[in-house]
Amino acid sequence: MIHDQDLLDRLSTLAVERFDGEVFRATGVNASPLAFSVNGGRWAPPARDATDVPVLYTSLERNGALAEVVSYLRLLTPLPSRPLKVSRLGVSTAKTLRLARAGLEWLDVDIAQYGVRDYARTQSIGAALAFLGLDGLIAPSARWPCDNLMIYQSNRLLNERLEVIEEENVDWQAWARANGLLKVAVVETAVANPTTTVSSSPVAARGHLSRSHRPGSSTVVHHIGWSHLSGSPSEH
Numbered sequence: 001m002i003h004d005q006d007l008l009d010r011l012s013t014l015a016v017e018r019f020d021g022e023v024f025r026a027t028g029v030n031a032s033p034l035a036f037s038v039n040g041g042r043w044a045p046p047a048r049d050a051t052d053v054p055v056l057y058t059s060l061e062r063n064g065a066l067a068e069v070v071s072y073l074r075l076l077t078p079l080p081s082r083p084l085k086v087s088r089l090g091v092s093t094a095k096t097l098r099l100a101r102a103g104l105e106w107l108d109v110d111i112a113q114y115g116v117r118d119y120a121r122t123q124s125i126g127a128a129l130a131f132l133g134l135d136g137l138i139a140p141s142a143r144w145p146c147d148n149l150m151i152y153q154s155n156r157l158l159n160e161r162l163e164v165i166e167e168e169n170v171d172w173q174a175w176a177r178a179n180g181l182l183k184v185a186v187v188e189t190a191v192a193n194p195t196t197t198v199s200s201s202p203v204a205a206r207g208h209l210s211r212s213h214r215p216g217s218s219t220v221v222h223h224i225g226w227s228h229l230s231g232s233p234s235e236h
Contacts, residue, residue, distance in 0.1 A: 007128050073172060090163045
């Protein structure tokens with residue numbers, strides 16, 4: 001992979017630090033939380049032309065790890081019903097770059113578009129960091145107000161820590177609704193009138209209907225399992 005020399009020069013001037021602490025990762029229930037990926041993402045290009053940048057995506061906050069995965073799941077139809085596994089990991093890195101939003105702008109990342117899934121610039125930065133021998137990057141999450149830690153496997157020393165401390169299964173739909181990332185629409189139908197009034201939302205029309213009676217009312221409330229998908233808290 002050919003790297004932008006100007007980008008390499010800028011990154012080479014930045015101080016790096018050691019990281020030793022706890023982070024979080026959300027995965028499928030049966031997936032290993034310690035498995036590195038070569039599928040790309042925001043901070044690594046996908047494997048191609050015999051070149052890959054294996055990376056482990058983690059978050060410094062539990063909610064940040066959930067928000068990253070939920071940002072994809074909530075776009076699917078129908079919504080996956082299986083829970084997620086959230087793992088708390090103990091990790092350490094020897095040479096990690098910490099970037100705040102101002103640092104991202106200095107590296108020509110368009111902060112106004114940071115939440116958009118156009119990863120060309122950030123992937124170039126991640127690949128350049130791996131090329132320069134760094135084993136970690138701390139950067140703002142685009143899905144939650146916290147920082148994420150990305151670990152680059154090719155530069156990770158074998159004596160650095162990478163272990164699972166604890167795991168929990170999480171009902172991601174309940175978590176998303178509680179945090180305003182997945183809203184439940186309500187469609188009301190008068191009992192005396194068998195005609196259902198359906199929301200104008202095209203997503204609502206595809207929802208699975210389940211009935212419950214509203215206390216003190218003759219109205220039947222149909223709860224739609226998936227409906228309106230709101231924006232992320234930090235538009236990431």
